[in-house]
Amino acid sequence: MEFKDYYAVLGLERTVAQDEIKRAYRKLARKYHPDVSKEPDAEARFKEVAEAYEALKDVEKRAAYDDVANRYQHGQEFRPPPGWDSGFEFSGGGSDESVDFNRSDFFESLFGHPTAGARGPRAWGQRAGGDHHAKVLIDLQDAYRGGRRSISLRVPRIDANGQATIEERHLEVSIPKGIRDGQHLRLAGQGGPGQGDAPAGDLYLEIAFAPHPVFRVDGRDVYLDLPVAPWEAALGTGVTVQTPDGSVQLTVPPGSSPGRQLRLKGRGLPGVPPGDLYAVLSIRLPPADTPATQDAYRRMAEAFGDFHPRGRLEA
Amino acid sequence: MNTIDRTVTPCVIVEEEVQFTLVELSRACRIEVEPLLELVMEGVLTPSGEDAEHWHFGGATLRRARRAVRLTRDLELNAASTALVLDLLDEIDALRSRLRRLGGD
Numbered sequence: 434m435e436f437k438d439y440y441a442v443l444g445l446e447r448t449v450a451q452d453e454i455k456r457a458y459r460k461l462a463r464k465y466h467p468d469v470s471k472e473p474d475a476e477a478r479f480k481e482v483a484e485a486y487e488a489l490k491d492v493e494k495r496a497a498y499d500d501v502a503n504r505y506q507h508g509q510e511f512r513p514p515p516g517w518d519s520g521f522e523f524s525g526g527g528s529d530e531s532v533d534f535n536r537s538d539f540f541e542s543l544f545g546h547p548t549a550g551a552r553g554p555r556a557w558g559q560r561a562g563g564d565h566h567a568k569v570l571i572d573l574q575d576a577y578r579g580g581r582r583s584i585s586l587r588v589p590r591i592d593a594n595g596q597a598t599i600e601e602r603h604l605e606v607s608i609p610k611g612i613r614d615g616q617h618l619r620l621a622g623q624g625g626p627g628q629g630d631a632p633a634g635d636l637y638l639e640i641a642f643a644p645h646p647v648f649r650v651d652g653r654d655v656y657l658d659l660p661v662a663p664w665e666a667a668l669g670t671g672v673t674v675q676t677p678d679g680s681v682q683l684t685v686p687p688g689s690s691p692g693r694q695l696r697l698k699g700r701g702l703p704g705v706p707p708g709d710l711y712a713v714l715s716i717r718l719p720p721a722d723t724p725a726t727q728d729a730y731r732r733m734a735e736a737f738g739d740f741h742p743r744g745r746l747e748a
Numbered sequence: 749m750n751t752i753d754r755t756v757t758p759c760v761i762v763e764e765e766v767q768f769t770l771v772e773l774s775r776a777c778r779i780e781v782e783p784l785l786e787l788v789m790e791g792v793l794t795p796s797g798e799d800a801e802h803w804h805f806g807g808a809t810l811r812r813a814r815r816a817v818r819l820t821r822d823l824e825l826n827a828a829s830t831a832l833v834l835d836l837l838d839e840i841d842a843l844r845s846r847l848r849r850l851g852g853d
Binding site for chain 1: 754755756757758759760761762763764766775776778807810811814815818819822823824833837845848849850851
């Protein structure tokens with residue numbers, strides 16, 4: 434396990450005043466929060482920042498951390514000295530149960546793991562199991578065809594000694610045909626176990642589409658770029674286009690301009706109604722890198738003597 | 749727990765087939781009822797039904813409510829600020845999806 438320098442994560446000196454910690458956290462949280470940030474590693478960065486804040490925002494935890502931090506550097510192999518925390522009583526109990534993310538082993542070796550019972554909301558008294566959430570990445574093709582998927586989840590469990598362990602759990606799920614990016618599946622009774630006779634919670638799987646090199650998805654509609662040669666756009670042509678569900682014939686009408694959207698009705702994601710597939714035209718210019726091709730462009734220039742691409746720009 | 753169970757676990761699409769009562773929504777979002785009530789007061793979540801006991805939230809509320817809960821908690825916002833952030837995020841989402849349709853990534 435590596436020692437984590439929480440001050441460095443927040444960009445702070447160790448001697449910093451307590452309210453500076455809050456300010457630094459809030460600034461970084463606004464930058465990296467996965468709900469607002471488009472930074473590529475936002476989620477991972479935010480978890481680091483949130484963990485650092487959780488360790489340092491509380492004066493008692495910060496004192497305990499400082500005691501350890503004085504002996505380590507960031508990334509250094511860390512072994513908690515036996516009984517190191519016996520002198521500290523955290524009045525807030527273990528970890529802050531309101532924060533819903535998995536902390537690093539390093540954090541948990543210092544501050545412990547929130548106990549299973551304390552994590553769920555307590556509003557309704559009886560001890561039903563908590564609802565759990567996980568994210569599942571699927572391919573666009575899976576959404577077109579539906580079908581079985583094996584899903585493995587990493588579930589933290591608390592054993593009899595209060596130690597947290599990670600358990601792998603496998604589930605077979607039938608992905609419904611036509612599921613869309615961002616939708617959720619509910620698996621009844623697959624969440625946290627209930628106590629005694631109380632029912633188990635539910636498991637929610639948030640569906641996300643893996644990015645596709647060719648297709649873009651917007652709700653039920655699917656888009657792809659269709660490059661054509663200038664003469665194909667001008668004269669029209671028939672092309673074979675790959676869709677997520679096999680190939681189709683498509684007619685590019687004569688006189689098409691770049692940006693024109695050719696719609697294949699009902700070829701988007703299945704559903705009632707099904708989405709559409711759009712081929713967005715772009716025009717590729719062939720390079721003029723041989724005498725013959727340069728001649729072809731010159732003949733074109735002669736033939737199109739009346740063509741003024743910059744008509745409105747010229748005085 | 750290491751045996752692999754090959755039976756298919758049944759599931760439903762929340763956005764299309766599920767309605768939540770207030771208590772069910774609070775379980776699904778793993779928070780108490782009160783912050784959800786605040787979000788309803790701010791107009792972030794719009795239930796149908798007369799009073800809180802008979803409220804029903806459409807399945808798409810789950811995503812919105814969880815987003816609101818995360819923002820409120822992690823950015824230490826109040827309900828009014830969360831409402832504003834969500835509105836702006838909706839607008840950004842709409843613009844992004846327009847960009848995506850045009851191939852402007």
